[in-house]
Every structure is written in C-alpha cells, then in structure tokens.
Amino acid sequence: MNSFIGWIGGKKLLRKAIIERFPVDGFNRYIEVFGGAGWVLFGKEPGKELEVFNDINSNLINLYRCIKYHSEELQKELNWLLVSREQFFDNKCQLEVRGLTDIQRAARYFYIIKVSFGSDHRSFGTNKRNLLTSIEYLHEVQERLKNVVIENKDFSNIIEVYDRPGALFYLDPPYHGTEKYYGYDFGIKQHVDLNTILKNINGRFILFYFIL
Numbered sequence: 001m002n003s004f005i006g007w008i009g010g011k012k013l014l015r016k017a018i019i020e021r022f023p024v025d026g027f028n029r030y031i032e033v034f035g036g037a038g039w040v041l042f043g044k045e046p047g048k049e050l051e052v053f054n055d056i057n058s059n060l061i062n063l064y065r066c067i068k069y070h071s072e073e074l075q076k077e078l079n080w081l082l083v084s085r086e087q088f089f090d091n092k093c094q095l096e097v098r099g100l101t102d103i104q105r106a107a108r109y110f111y112i113i114k115v116s117f118g119s120d121h122r123s124f125g126t127n128k129r130n131l132l133t134s135i136e137y138l139h140e141v142q143e144r145l146k147n148v149v150i151e152n153k154d155f156s157n158i159i160e161v162y163d164r165p166g167a168l169f170y171l172d173p174p175y176h177g178t179e180k181y182y183g184y185d186f187g188i189k190q191h192v193d194l195n196t197i198l199k200n201i202n203g204r205f206i207l208f209y210f211i212l
C-alpha cells in the first residue's frame, strides 16, 4: 500500500528495490529507524515479525499514534479544516504553541504536510488536491499500523533497544548536506556515530545512502 503523506527524501519510487534486498532467510523483527513517511513499511507485506517504526520528529510520531489509536476523532477534526493560504499559516503558528490536544496537533501537522509545496512544511502549495480522499485513506493506514510499535527516539537509542540476532534494521538517515530540511541536528558526528553503531550490532541492516 502507499504511505498517507509525502516526505522530503521519501522512498516512494525506491521502496520496491529496497524490499527486494531484504534477507531471504528471514528475520523476526523489522525496525525502521528513520521513519518519515514510511514508504518501505507501507510497501512491505506485514508478516509474523515484530514491526517497529521510529522517527525523532515528535509531531510526526504524534500523527502516527493518533492515526493508530484515534483515527475517527482525527478524521472529524480534519473535516473542519479548509484548504486556504491563511489556514495553512495559522496551523503552522498553532503548532509552535502549547495548549493543543494530541488530536488537534496531529490534524494540523497532517494538514501542513498535505497542503505544503512538495511536503516541505514551509510554503503553501497551489496545486489542486483532494484532502477528502486523503482523510478517508486514514482508515486503511490505521489498519496497517494495528500491530506496529511506534517509537519517538534518537537512532542510537532505538538500535540499542531493539538489536537482536534476528533483527533487520532499515535505515534511511538524512543525506549529508540536507540535514537542515528535517529540523534536527544530523551532521558529520551523527553519520560517524551511526557507522560505529552499525559495525557492532547483532542483527542485520539495510542502509540507504545518497551522495550529493
């Protein structure tokens, strides 16, 4: 199935090639460390293995959790939002302040991703879009997430917690030079740390790197 959002660096077009590289002798836990829009998770068939989805972005993970546990309430909240430039910038400001419930926050974040140009969260996109279809699709996403553990941790911590001999980690870190797009510090130090951690794990991994 498709993801429910676009994402900078999302692997919509590459997911098939990535999934083809999964070990043929199997694995009993699958951990997506740098989750984003989760194109590989949604592209893979759910099997018997434990599935874990992680990202450091707390607004994004709140959105996944609200879809998983409160899909109907989130859909109701979204039905009130109109597509307009003013609403887009109001939602962006509201995300910066306290006082929203998790569902209100998730609705605004979903709206910002859907309405922004190229899902960049920054600029109002002027393309025609059908928010209603996207909102209805959340039911299917909820179903897919039913048995997925959703985490909001730094990569080093999630790897340490879930590492076992039968684990398969899929890692799609911010590309060197594009880290600023995600709003989290991911520079040379983090790339070197990731390298060191992966050399010492008990499980296996698939790492996606893009050299600019």
Ligand SMILES: C[S@@+](CC[C@H](N)C(=O)[O-])C[C@H]1O[C@@H](n2cnc3c(N)ncnc32)[C@H](O)[C@@H]1O
Pocket (backbone or CB within 6 Å): 007, 008, 009, 010, 011, 012, 033, 034, 035, 036, 037, 038, 039, 040, 054, 055, 056, 057, 153, 154, 155, 156, 172, 173, 174, 175, 182, 184, 185, 186
């Ligand atoms: C290239 S994107 C992943 C795209 C994803 N594979 C997809 O198909 O949509 C990288 C992701 O890493 C997340 N990220 C950045 N720093 C992180 C960190 N220290 N730990 C975990 N996730 C992080 C970002 O929030 C972003 O969603």
